[in-house]
Structure formats: structure tokens, C-alpha cells
Amino acid sequence: MLATYELKQLAERIVPKKYLRVAGLSTLRATSIFYKGNTVTCPCCNHSFSSFASYGYVKRPNVLCRWCLSLERHRGLWLYLHQRTNVLTSKVRILHFAPEHQFQELLRNQPNIDYLSADLDMPTAMVRMDITNITLPDNSFDVILCNHVLEHVPDDRKAMSELYRVLKPGGWAILQTPMSDKPQTEEDLTITDPKERERRFGQDDHVRTYGMDKKDRLESVGFTVVLDKFLFELDQKQIDQYRIVREDIWLCKK
Numbered sequence: 001m002l003a004t005y006e007l008k009q010l011a012e013r014i015v016p017k018k019y020l021r022v023a024g025l026s027t028l029r030a031t032s033i034f035y036k037g038n039t040v041t042c043p044c045c046n047h048s049f050s051s052f053a054s055y056g057y058v059k060r061p062n063v064l065c066r067w068c069l070s071l072e073r074h075r076g077l078w079l080y081l082h083q084r085t086n087v088l089t090s091k092v093r094i095l096h097f098a099p100e101h102q103f104q105e106l107l108r109n110q111p112n113i114d115y116l117s118a119d120l121d122m123p124t125a126m127v128r129m130d131i132t133n134i135t136l137p138d139n140s141f142d143v144i145l146c147n148h149v150l151e152h153v154p155d156d157r158k159a160m161s162e163l164y165r166v167l168k169p170g171g172w173a174i175l176q177t178p179m180s181d182k183p184q185t186e187e188d189l190t191i192t193d194p195k196e197r198e199r200r201f202g203q204d205d206h207v208r209t210y211g212m213d214k215k216d217r218l219e220s221v222g223f224t225v226v227l228d229k230f231l232f233e234l235d236q237k238q239i240d241q242y243r244i245v246r247e248d249i250w251l252c253k254k
Contacts, residue, residue, distance in 0.1 A: 076244035144173035
């Protein structure tokens with residue numbers, strides 16, 4: 001029997017990723033009629049259901065929005081952007097790497113936002129661009145969103161440096177990644193076997209799992225890093241209603 005990562009790789013070789021995403025979205029929306037209710041609510045799309053769908057390499061129950069495909073981290077971050085930042089109220093220029101479907105749809109249609117999404121492989125991004133070689137001028141953006149990307153990038157310090165370079169003075173970036181509570185990042189760039197990467201780093205295309213020294217890495221390229229506790233300030237009712245996980249928001253300022 002094929003393993004999960006093998007099935008994923010086979011599907012992506014046969015069907016372009018953007019069509020896989022559209023197919024998944026359409027299927028979930030079509031079946032959402034069977035999950036009417038208000039037990040859970042997605043703040044990204046404002047749809048409510050009796051439950052979210054399961055998702056993940058190791059299936060997590062009740063986490064995937066049946067309308068916009070948001071996960072726990074997306075819903076938490078959207079609440080943060082909405083309640084703790086000026087993204088939806090001030091005129092800002094945003095660079096968004098590896099754009100999450102729901103965020104791209106929400107942000108690019110805001111009249112106050114000059115929005116650009118980029119990625120090396122993602123077909124839904126507006127431009128094709130390598131995060132370690134951003135072909136844009138210095139000091140170009142007020143805000144950068146780059147979530148669950150750096151754990152895929154072998155030369156993450158080069159990527160961090162490039163993100164810092166194109167951020168305007170006074171601007172800020174949110175750079176979320178999977179985290180452990182260990183002091184040191186675990187990485188081994190010599191590992192190329194997908195099974196071993198999944199075992200070591202949680203996913204077959206990850207090259208590291210960040211420890212708390214991620215802050216040192218970011219500050220070494222110039223960022224001032226604030227670990228914002230916003231999600232820890234939400235009450236349990238909100239956590240349960242939105243199905244989000246409490247984690248630090250990695251707010252990186254220039």
C-alpha cells in the first residue's frame with residue numbers, strides 16, 4: 001500500500017497543484033450541507049458548521065474549514081491581523097510569500113492594500129520568485145507575510161536577509177513556522193529521503209524543525225523580534241469556537 005507522502009507525490013505529478021486545491025475546495029463545499037450548525041466558526045470566511053473536517057499527515061480531527069480550507073494557524077493569524085494590526089484599515093503594501101488561499105482572496109481585494117503574492121512553485125501566486133533571491137528593490141513593503149515557508153528553505157538565513165532587505169524601515173513581517181520547545185533548531189540538510197524527513201521534521205519536504213534559537217537567526221539579519229502572546233489572551237470559548245491553537249506570533253520589525 002502506498003504511504004501518504006507517496007500518494008501525495010503521485011497525485012501532484014499527474015494533476016497540477018492548483019487543480020488539486022480547486023477539487024478539494026469544491027468537494028468540501030459540496031459536502032458542507034451535511035455539517036450545518038454553529039458549533040465551530042471560521043473567522044476567515046464567516047461560515048459556521050457542526051464541525052470542521054479532518055486534515056494532516058497524521059489526521060487531526062475538526063480542523064479544516066469546509067468552505068475556505070483554513071486551518072488552526074490561519075484562523076488564529078486572521079484574528080491577529082484583524083484585531084491587532086492596521087492591515088485592514090491603513091494604506092499598506094504587502095508582500096505575501098506562499099500565499100494561503102483564504103488570505104490571498106481576502107487581502108488582494110481590500111481597497112487599501114497594494115498586494116503582491118510570490119512563490120517559487122505555487123501556481124496560485126501572482127509572481128514566481130525565489131525567497132532567497134527576491135528580485136524587488138530594497139525597502140519596498142510595509143508588511144510581509146511568510147508563514148510555514150522557512151522550514152522548507154535550505155538557506156533560511158539568506159531568505160531571512162532578503163525579507164529584511166525588502167521590508168521598509170518601520171515595517172513588520174509575520175514569519176510563522178512549526179516550532180519545538182527545544183533551545184536549538186534541529187536540522188540536517190544532508191537528509192534527502194522523504195520518509196526520513198517526515199520522521200525527523202514532521203513533513204517530507206521540511207529540512208528543519210525550529211527551536212527557540214529561531215529568534216537569534218532572525219535578529220542576526222537585522223530584525224527586532226517580538227513574540228506576541230495575542231493567541232494566549234483569547235478565552236477558551238473563542239479557542240473552541242474558532243478551533244485555533246495558542247502559539248506565539250513571530251512579529252519581526254525593521
